[in-house]
Amino acid sequence: xxxxxxxRTSLKTLKIAIIxxxxxxxxxxxxxxxxxxxxxxxxxENDRMLRNRSAVATILxxxxxxxxxxxxxxxxxxxxxxxxxxxxxxxxxxSSKGQVVDLGKPTANLKASQVSHETATAKAPEHGHExxxxxxxxxxxxxxCEGADxxxxxxxxxxxxxxxxxxxEVKPWIDPSKPHLHTDGTELLPWxxxxxxxxxxxxxxxxxxxxxxxxxxxxxxxxxxxxFLKEGISNNPEAFQLYLMRxxxxxTLGQNQEAKRSFKEAAELAVKxxxxxxxxxxxxxxxxxxxxxxxxxxxxxxxxEFGSKKEALALARRYLNVLEHDAIxxxxxxxxxxx
Amino acid sequence: xxxxxxxxxxxxxxxxxxxxxxxxxxxxxxxxxxxxxILIGLFxxxxxxxxxxxxxxAATANLLLNLGMSLAWFLAHILTLLTAARQIPVExxxxxxxxLLARPLAREDYYLGKWMAVTISGCAALxxxxxxxxxxxxxxxxxxxxxxxxxxxLLTVSIAMLTALALLLSLIIPRSINVVFISLLLVFGGSxxxxxxxxxxxxxxxxxxxxxxxxIPDFSRLNLITRYTDGIGPLSGMEFFALICYGVLFIVIALxxxxxxxRRRSL
Numbered sequence: 001x002x003x004x005x006x007x008r009t010s011l012k013t014l015k016i017a018i019i020x021x022x023x024x025x026x027x028x029x030x031x032x033x034x035x036x037x038x039x040x041x042x043x044x045e046n047d048r049m050l051r052n053r054s055a056v057a058t059i060l061x062x063x064x065x066x067x068x069x070x071x072x073x074x075x076x077x078x079x080x081x082x083x084x085x086x087x088x089x090x091x092x093x094x095s096s097k098g099q100v101v102d103l104g105k106p107t108a109n110l111k112a113s114q115v116s117h118e119t120a121t122a123k124a125p126e127h128g129h130e131x132x133x134x135x136x137x138x139x140x141x142x143x144x145c146e147g148a149d150x151x152x153x154x155x156x157x158x159x160x161x162x163x164x165x166x167x168x169e170v171k172p173w174i175d176p177s178k179p180h181l182h183t184d185g186t187e188l189l190p191w192x193x194x195x196x197x198x199x200x201x202x203x204x205x206x207x208x209x210x211x212x213x214x215x216x217x218x219x220x221x222x223x224x225x226x227x228f229l230k231e232g233i234s235n236n237p238e239a240f241q242l243y244l245m246r247x248x249x250x251x252t253l254g255q256n257q258e259a260k261r262s263f264k265e266a267a268e269l270a271v272k273x274x275x276x277x278x279x280x281x282x283x284x285x286x287x288x289x290x291x292x293x294x295x296x297x298x299x300x301x302x303x304x305e306f307g308s309k310k311e312a313l314a315l316a317r318r319y320l321n322v323l324e325h326d327a328i329x330x331x332x333x334x335x336x337x338x339x
Numbered sequence: 340x341x342x343x344x345x346x347x348x349x350x351x352x353x354x355x356x357x358x359x360x361x362x363x364x365x366x367x368x369x370x371x372x373x374x375x376x377i378l379i380g381l382f383x384x385x386x387x388x389x390x391x392x393x394x395x396x397a398a399t400a401n402l403l404l405n406l407g408m409s410l411a412w413f414l415a416h417i418l419t420l421l422t423a424a425r426q427i428p429v430e431x432x433x434x435x436x437x438x439l440l441a442r443p444l445a446r447e448d449y450y451l452g453k454w455m456a457v458t459i460s461g462c463a464a465l466x467x468x469x470x471x472x473x474x475x476x477x478x479x480x481x482x483x484x485x486x487x488x489x490x491x492x493l494l495t496v497s498i499a500m501l502t503a504l505a506l507l508l509s510l511i512i513p514r515s516i517n518v519v520f521i522s523l524l525l526v527f528g529g530s531x532x533x534x535x536x537x538x539x540x541x542x543x544x545x546x547x548x549x550x551x552x553x554x555i556p557d558f559s560r561l562n563l564i565t566r567y568t569d570g571i572g573p574l575s576g577m578e579f580f581a582l583i584c585y586g587v588l589f590i591v592i593a594l595x596x597x598x599x600x601x602r603r604r605s606l
Contacts (some may be wrong), residue, residue, distance in 0.1 A: 019592070022592050029553050039569075041480070042565060056394075057402070197534055
């Protein structure tokens with residue numbers, strides 16, 4: 001074969017090899033996910049609140065660097081019926097306990113200035129077996145006692161004159177000194193759905209979305225919450241808070257064995273992830289510690305109620321060993337030992 | 340014999356240079372590059388003003404850094420796309436292609452020259468814009484420099500991949516549709532495909548569909564800016580190499596297909 005012929009043949013062989021490699025490439029590329037990681041500053045609730053409450057964020061309006069951040073801002077708007085408030089909700093409290101809690105004046109250390117408000121109906125649900133009281137029929141909005149700062153200032157604080165007046169007339173706006181309104185959360189649900197679609201590792205998105213679904217109180221919504229959490233768990237199998245929430249909703253639905261299993265899974269994961277002594281840090285916040293405590297207690301309670309008392313006692317001792325001190329588990333162990 | 344072979348090699352490189360030189364001049368003459376520079380200049384001015392006023396906290400600085408780098412990524416890719424999408428169609432419309440091909444310039448060389456020139460121009464724009472989007476923002480948290488270097492390499496591959504794809508599609512579809520289609524793929528392609536791949540159930544048909552979506556280029560895999568600003572560590576050597584191979588494979592396939600189509604096209 002001549003030199004040119006040999007060159008053509010080897011080029012042809014090379015092309016075939018490359019095409020073959022390309023056809024087989026999905027075997028590798030489907031597993032190539034460099035942006036598939038958990039954690040990170042974008043998802044940190046403390047960081048989110050700090051950046052969303054900064055002057056830069058106010059100037060940028062809805063522009064953010066990630067879709068989930070943009071949608072997060074949208075949920076704030078929808079929660080307040082379109083009125084733009086300077087971000088003031090404690091989303092860790094909302095995701096952990098379902099409490100709509102307003103924060104005080106923004107500071108670098110957010111925990112120092114937390115102010116909680118009672119809802120018009122009753123206290124929001126704590127971890128446990130309390131039933132939520134029914135909202136009076138037709139009452140779709142929850143009123144809060146004090147207002148919070150709006151992005152559009154009040155007339156007395158506004159140097160812009162008639163332009164400011166025009167903006168207050170045209171844009172959704174409530175005088176911040178008056179009580180502000182929260183909607184019932186139905187309109188937020190699509191945003192949490194989109195938030196978790198754009199970022200499947202945004203655990204708080206799943207938790208808060210599930211809380212809002214749970215607030216609707218109907219069985220169909222509760223089942224939707226369970227499916228939503230199931231998706232969250234499949235994308236984040238190490239997120240113990242999702243198992244905890246799932247257990248609570250299963251209990252509300254009356255599926256106690258499933259609830260017991262969820263609580264136990266949550267507790268086991270919490271034990272694995274909890275730092276020694278429950279040391280609070282950026283990675284392990286106070287809410288993580290509370291959720292971990294709740295998981296362990298509920299795992300023991302549900303085992304005692306719907307399983308075996310012997311197993312419940314063994315679990316209680318094991319978790320107490322991890323926690324070193326917990327009055328509730330200590331009391332429970334005493335009672336179980338007496339029996 | 341060897342002297343004439345060397346002369347042919349030099350001649351080929353010279354042809355590629357001539358083609359590339361035209362692309363560089365055109366890019367400098369058109370307004371697109373200067374518009375992008377103005378936009379990033381506005382961002383830089385904004386950063387200086389904010390730095391003077393004071394950045395409240397590290398989270399805000401992180402947001403600004405991510406915005407700056409993402410803006411640089413977006414502008415560089417759009418500039419490259421606009422440049423690549425009009426290369427061959429415009430030359431065919433204005434009939435400036437024929438004198439070039441009348442020289443002893445093979446069609447493959449012309450095509451390869453266009454790709455090289457647009458890629459190099461795009462990369463130059465990318466480095467400049469990335470520097471302007473990254474440098475002025477104060478860094479109040481830890482960011483891994485190794486990951487930054489990986490970002491630069493992968494974005495270079497991304498620009499080359501975009502150029503190859505845009506050139507290929509410019510032979511098949513009208514220019515405006517080409518630009519719109521690739522822009523949508525650039526911005527939303529990763530999320531849509533990721534969503535589809537996550538939702539597929541474990542049936543044979545859906546798994547096959549999932550396999551075929553992997554043949555669509557996913558530019559988000561080569562964009563690690565959010566990973567960088569999130570404070571996550573660099574990629575492992577294997578993963579980094581695999582991503583480069585991912586990009587190179589698409590580039591080679593697009594160039595082969597494009598070269599083949601251009602060679603067989605009646606002008």
